[in-house]
Amino acid sequence: MPTHQSQLTLNDTILSTVAFQATEEVLFRQIEEEAVLLHVTNGNYYSLNETSLPFWEALQNQQPLTTAIDQITDSYAVERDQVLADLQTFLTHLLSYNLITQIA
Known part of the structure; x- marks a missing residue:
């Protein structure tokens, strides 16, 4: 069961100053x-x-999330506002499942 976290609200300041990283309990495998x-502690798979892979790769490499946003808007026919909304939901879920932590 996820822990309840406050809703994360993204803006350009947060995207350029806040960093996240995977917790030590998370294993990643691309197929x-x-x-x-895999959250090793609780045994849950996600x-x-x-x-969502560009977002995860940016988190893993501690790159600005704007890089992933640009990659997705360039690769898919989607508006930046939609990508931001999706990223906000993605980060909120990862935080609530204790898969990532905020480091800045």
Whole structure:
């Protein structure tokens, strides 16, 4: 069961100043255009689809999330506002499942 976290609200300041990283309890495995996360402590698996992979890769490499946003808007016919909304939901879920932590 996820812990309840406050809603994360993204803006350009947060995207350029706040960093996240995977917790030590998370294992990652990419299989073609999808990936699986395993939370070692609780044994739960989480799947990532091809559009969430750029977000995860940016988190893993401690790159600005704007890089992933640009990659997704360049690769898919989607508006930046939609990508930001999806990223906000993605980060909120990862935080609530204790898969990532905020480091800045």
